[in-house]
Amino acid sequence: MIFSVLTPIEDVLTGILEFLHSSIGLPWGWAVVSLTLIVRILIVPVTVRQIHSMQELQRHAPELKALQQRYKNDKVKQREEVMKFYKENRINPAAACLPILFQFPIFIALYFVLRDFEKEVFPNYPQSDLGWLGIVPDITDKITAHWSGYVLLVIYVLSQVASGWFMSAQAQMSQRIMFLILPFIILPFIVDPPGSTVFPVGLLMYWVTTNLWTVGQGLVTRRLMPKPAPQAKRSSRTPAKDEPPSGDGAGHAAAAKPAPAAMPRRVKRKKGSRR
Numbered sequence: 001m002i003f004s005v006l007t008p009i010e011d012v013l014t015g016i017l018e019f020l021h022s023s024i025g026l027p028w029g030w031a032v033v034s035l036t037l038i039v040r041i042l043i044v045p046v047t048v049r050q051i052h053s054m055q056e057l058q059r060h061a062p063e064l065k066a067l068q069q070r071y072k073n074d075k076v077k078q079r080e081e082v083m084k085f086y087k088e089n090r091i092n093p094a095a096a097c098l099p100i101l102f103q104f105p106i107f108i109a110l111y112f113v114l115r116d117f118e119k120e121v122f123p124n125y126p127q128s129d130l131g132w133l134g135i136v137p138d139i140t141d142k143i144t145a146h147w148s149g150y151v152l153l154v155i156y157v158l159s160q161v162a163s164g165w166f167m168s169a170q171a172q173m174s175q176r177i178m179f180l181i182l183p184f185i186i187l188p189f190i191v192d193p194p195g196s197t198v199f200p201v202g203l204l205m206y207w208v209t210t211n212l213w214t215v216g217q218g219l220v221t222r223r224l225m226p227k228p229a230p231q232a233k234r235s236s237r238t239p240a241k242d243e244p245p246s247g248d249g250a251g252h253a254a255a256a257k258p259a260p261a262a263m264p265r266r267v268k269r270k271k272g273s274r275r
Contacts, residue, residue, distance in 0.1 A: 009109035014121060017113070021128065029132025029139050032110075032202045036209040039106055046098045051221050053092045060089055103210065107203070114140050114200040132205070139202035143191060152204050153190065157183045159211035166218025 016038065020031040040047075057064075067085055071078035086093060113121075117140045122130065130138045135148045143149035164179030190199050 006105060006109045006112065009105055010113050013106070013110055013113050018121065018124075021125065027132065028128060028130050029136060029202070029205065032132075032139060032205050033209050035110075036206045037213070039103065040210060040213045043099055043102050046102055047217065049092075050098055054221070056089060056091045057093070060085075060091065099214075107206065110206055111200070111203050114202045115198065117200075117202075132201075136201055136205075139205065140200050142198040143201060143204060146201075149201055149204070152201065152208060153187070156190075156204055156208050156211070157187065159208050159215060160186075163211040163214040163218075166214060166221075 013035065016035055017028070017031045020026045020034050021028060026034060064082065064085060067081055068078055071081055085091075118130075122128070122140075130140060132139055136152075137146055137148075141149075143153060160183035161180055164176075164182060190204065193199050
C-alpha cells in the first residue's frame, strides 16, 4: 500500500535528482542538498503560516497564561477554555508541526529512491560519482560504513536539537522537552535499523540540511518577530486603572484642585474710637 501511495513522489524526486545531475552538472551529493532546498522553498507558504501562528501565540501569551491559571484546578475546563481561546484568536497550536507533516512523505519517498538508487538510477550514469565533498564515499551506503557517517550523526543530533528548540519556542514545556529528546530516541534506529533495512547517508544529508534551514529560519524569525511591550510599572502612589472615584464623585481631579483663597477678615470699628 505504501509503495503505491509514494510511487508518484518517488518518480518526481528521481526526476529532480537526475535533472540536477545531468542538466545542471551537480554531483549526486549536492543534488540531494539542492533537492532539500527546493522542498523547503516549496513549503514556504506553510512556513509563513507557522510563523504567523507563533507571533499570534506570543502576542496572546499573557492572556493565555492567565486563563490557564484561572482553571488550574480543573484540567478539563482548562482544556476547553484554552481551545476556545485558540479558536477565537485564530491561533493554530499545531502550526509548528505543519512543515514536518508536509516533509514526512517526501522523506520516506527519498528513502526508497536512495535504497534502489544503485540499481535503477546509477547505471544510467556510469561515469558519475556517488561521493560528497571527498569525505562521504557513497551517499547510498549505510551510516556505519565509513567514519564520515558518524560525523554526520553528530551534526544531525546538534542540528535536530537546535531545530526542535526553535520549532517549539511557543509550545508547552512538556512538548518542548519532547522535541529536544526526540533525536536521541531516533538515533538508535538510524545507526542500526530493524531487520535488513539500511539508512543511507544521503537521507541523513537531507535531514541535516533541512534542520539547518529550520535553524536559520528560526534565527531570522526571532529577529523579525516583534517583542511584547513591557507592562508599565506602578508605584505606591499610582492609582489603579479601574479605581472608583472617591468622595462626592469628583475623584482625584477634585482632590488635586487647590482650595480657593480665603477672603480677608474685615474688623468693624466702634464709633468714636481712635486710630
